[in-house]
Amino acid sequence: MPHAKLATIILSAALYACSPTDGAGPNAGNGTAPPADCDPIETGDPVAEGQRPAFPGQTRACEVESNVDFEVDVLTDGLEHPWAVEPLPGGDLLVTERPGRMRVVSAAGVLGEPIGGLPRVDARGQGGLLDVALSPDFASDRTVFWSYSEPRQGGNGTAVARGVLSTDRRSVSDVRVIYQAQPTYAGTMHFGSRLAFGPDGMLYITMGDRSDASMRQHAQRLDGHLGKVVRIAPDGSAPSDNPFVGQAGAVPEIWSIGHRNVQASAFDDAGRFWIVEHGTNGGDELNLIERGENYGWPVQAYGVEYGGSPIAGATTNPPGYRQPVYYWDPVIAPSGAEFYSGAAFPAWRGSLFIGALREQRLVRLVIENDRVVGEEHLLQRRGHRIRDVREGPDGALYIVTDEGDGELWRVRPR
Ligand SMILES: [Ca+2]
Ligand SMILES: [Ca+2]
Numbered sequence: 001m002p003h004a005k006l007a008t009i010i011l012s013a014a015l016y017a018c019s020p021t022d023g024a025g026p027n028a029g030n031g032t033a034p035p036a037d038c039d040p041i042e043t044g045d046p047v048a049e050g051q052r053p054a055f056p057g058q059t060r061a062c063e064v065e066s067n068v069d070f071e072v073d074v075l076t077d078g079l080e081h082p083w084a085v086e087p088l089p090g091g092d093l094l095v096t097e098r099p100g101r102m103r104v105v106s107a108a109g110v111l112g113e114p115i116g117g118l119p120r121v122d123a124r125g126q127g128g129l130l131d132v133a134l135s136p137d138f139a140s141d142r143t144v145f146w147s148y149s150e151p152r153q154g155g156n157g158t159a160v161a162r163g164v165l166s167t168d169r170r171s172v173s174d175v176r177v178i179y180q181a182q183p184t185y186a187g188t189m190h191f192g193s194r195l196a197f198g199p200d201g202m203l204y205i206t207m208g209d210r211s212d213a214s215m216r217q218h219a220q221r222l223d224g225h226l227g228k229v230v231r232i233a234p235d236g237s238a239p240s241d242n243p244f245v246g247q248a249g250a251v252p253e254i255w256s257i258g259h260r261n262v263q264a265s266a267f268d269d270a271g272r273f274w275i276v277e278h279g280t281n282g283g284d285e286l287n288l289i290e291r292g293e294n295y296g297w298p299v300q301a302y303g304v305e306y307g308g309s310p311i312a313g314a315t316t317n318p319p320g321y322r323q324p325v326y327y328w329d330p331v332i333a334p335s336g337a338e339f340y341s342g343a344a345f346p347a348w349r350g351s352l353f354i355g356a357l358r359e360q361r362l363v364r365l366v367i368e369n370d371r372v373v374g375e376e377h378l379l380q381r382r383g384h385r386i387r388d389v390r391e392g393p394d395g396a397l398y399i400v401t402d403e404g405d406g407e408l409w410r411v412r413p414r
Contacts (some may be wrong), residue, residue, distance in 0.1 A: 001135075022300040023237040038062040041375040046329045047282035047305045051316050054323045057371050061326070064366055064374030066347045072379070075109035082400035083236040083410060084131045084336075089139055095400060095408060096146065098128035102103065104169045107374070107406055110138035116171035121163060122151040125188025131388075133195040133203070135162075135234065144172065145203060145234075147193040155186035158193045159227075160205060162234070178236030181225040182251065183218075185210045190278075192259040194336075198231075199271040202239060204255065205230040206262030206275055209297065213312075216298040219258050222250035227297060229262070229275065229289055231255035243292030259287075264337035264354055274325075276337050276354050281306045282329035285351075287322065288370060296321035303329055326372040333358035335402070336388030342395025344413050357402055362386055379411075 026272035040060040053059050080096040088094060091107035100121040104112040121128045127149030130334055135143035142165045150159035157395045160179040163172030181192075192209030209219045209227035219227025222244055230253045233239055238252035264276035272291040285294050300321040301314040317323065325376025336355035340348045354363040360383055379386070384401035392398050397411040 069414045071414045075408045078404035082406040121148040122156040186326040194265040208261035230255040260297040263335040266337040276334040284328040285324035286326040286355040332356035344395030357385040
């Protein structure tokens with residue numbers, strides 16, 4: 001589509017020329033019209049008819065093309081539903097597989113044996129071994145943190161454990177469970193749970209609402225962890241500056257509330273925390289998370305139920321709830337996110353990359369002044385559900401695909 005490409009290039013130039021002045025202030029973009037010559041990335045019919053964004057540019061951003069020349073190396077296949085890839089300092093990679101295995105894959109693509117010492121997981125439905133994160137002091141303490149669905153009396157729940165990786169990387173020791181989401185529930189869906197350490201040294205855990213209609217309201221309640229972003233210290237304790245510490249009836253680990261199911265999170269260069277949540281049909285959301293705020297679910301939502309009916313009790317823009325910075329209708333099913341900061345791809349610096357399961361692609365967002373000003377779709381012809389994306393120490397992007405025969409990819413300059 002040469003015509004569309006030309007229009008995009010012209011549009012990009014116009015955007016970059018005008019945005020620094022237009023975008024100042026926290027409510028930048030409100031009331032400003034989208035560029036008239038924009039080619040929106042999404043041209044299909046919205047799923048939810050008649051819904052309107054709260055501000056221009058909140059959905060269907062302009063298509064941008066970075067025209068980066070890259071190569072995709074399939075480092076390994078044969079991974080069973082890998083959920084996370086975490087680059088190690090020397091260039092090797094930690095990978096989780098949902099049935100309960102964690103392995104090291106070498107930078108050359110050699111698949112290691114499962115690491116011993118991990119607790120049992122409830123690997124039904126969306127559950128199992130989920131994310132892994134390195135301690136901020138990994139080089140000295142060799143400590144890793146992982147999330148999983150923990151089998152419990154009466155059901156299961158998202159948990160986070162930590163352990164010390166042996167120097168031969170065959171096992172973890174000193175394993176401690178530092179977080180157990182409450183309440184326990186007998187279900188197999190919406191466990192969250194990306195892990196990210198903030199610049200404050202705290203561990204941010206994104207949660208799900210457990211999916212069933214009877215559980216949704218937990219996202220608005222302070223007496224449990226479902227549907228929240230949770231912030232804990234590396235030992236599992238609740239920091240004293242969490243927003244609901246000391247409030248009667250509130251669990252102290254809560255950082256923000258009103259989330260549906262969050263499997264993607266990333267800190268930006270400025271140390272701000274962004275999440276991408278699975279919405280209902282037509283309502284996947286990008287949110288900029290601030291302490292103690294309410295992100296709306298299940299009161300504020302775009303889209304409709306996957307069965308097609310309206311979301312009972314929800315409207316798109318009720319007062320008192322944070323609006324998403326951006327939403328997708330149709331949905332992408334987001335999992336895994338990373339702000340790119342490497343030297344290998346200068347054109348991608350500052351971009352937010354997001355894995356898309358349903359749409360089987362890598363999404364790149366250009367964000368300026370807290371607004372999405374461009375969206376690009378990459379890797380969409382490979383036909384794999386993208387589960388996680390991380391930047392390696394070499395500046396390459398590392399990706400795992402959610403398949404029974406899942407793959408680990410390295411995206412590097414050609
Ligand atoms: Ca991770
Ligand atoms: Ca929301």
